[in-house]
């Protein structure tokens with residue numbers, strides 16, 4: 698596996714792979730790899746000839762009061778995981794090369810960024826769309842893979858790829874969970890043992906929502922109340938939002954008359970976690 702820091706070197710590796718008719722699969726991450734990431738990587742390995750991943754903690758998607766400065770980093774261990782998962786090239790650029798002095802171009806996917814996390818993290822999805830577009834321009838992959846855990850991100854990026862005619866296939870990967878259902882996340886490493894236990898209530902709450910839906914409940918406020926009750930039993934958990942929205946537009950819905958997304962964001966102590974589940978009639 699090659700570890701590449703230089704943008705031009707990355708561009709030239711990708712360009713020569715394209716000339717050789719190799720199918721390039723790209724998976725962007727912020728590192729501190731876990732089973733969610735390795736799930737994406739293993740899927741990517743099967744789909745292409747050149748598997749590229751990036752590790753870049755993207756300053757501009759963090760708000761001033763958020764955890765950019767403490768975001769977990771362990772590049773040595775990440776290199777081992779990436780190698781084991783069959784990555785060919787790990788792109789690990791420097792922040793000052795990605796956003797040099799004078800940088801001033803940003804990408805906004807207007808409506809899709811408004812609800813859910815966008816309500817609580819102003820500017821977050823502009824930061825996400827901007828870095829993803831930059832990385833896609835550098836690598837110019839045939840396929841990019843994103844996880845369904847960050848569902849809003851997935852929808853925003855899909856829209857951007859389509860709106861800007863990037864001609865890249867975007868594939869999504871299902872949420873990888875730990876033994877008690879907690880979605881794997883780099884941020885889980887911040888949790889104390891007591892917080893880690895409480896964090897399992899997020900998945901429990903999603904399952905409650907699913908159960909109510911399966912039992913025939915279609916009124917969103919009833920499902921949301923049931924979900925909130927599970928979360929509110931845990932005193933270490935403070936709910937940021939519980940929402941049910943349209944899977945494509947991400948707009949709130951009030952009666953579930955179509956396939957819908959049940960999404961939660963909650964703080965466990967100071968750690969903000971998100972998770973979701975799709976409600977579909979069986």
Ligand code: AMP
Pocket residue numbers: 725726727728732733734736737842843844845846847870871872873874880881882883
């Ligand atoms: P991150 O490093 O957190 O920015 O995540 C990089 C990619 O991995 C994103 O596409 C995420 O949606 C995806 N990802 C993170 N955690 C999970 C998970 N538990 N299951 C599936 N995909 C995930």
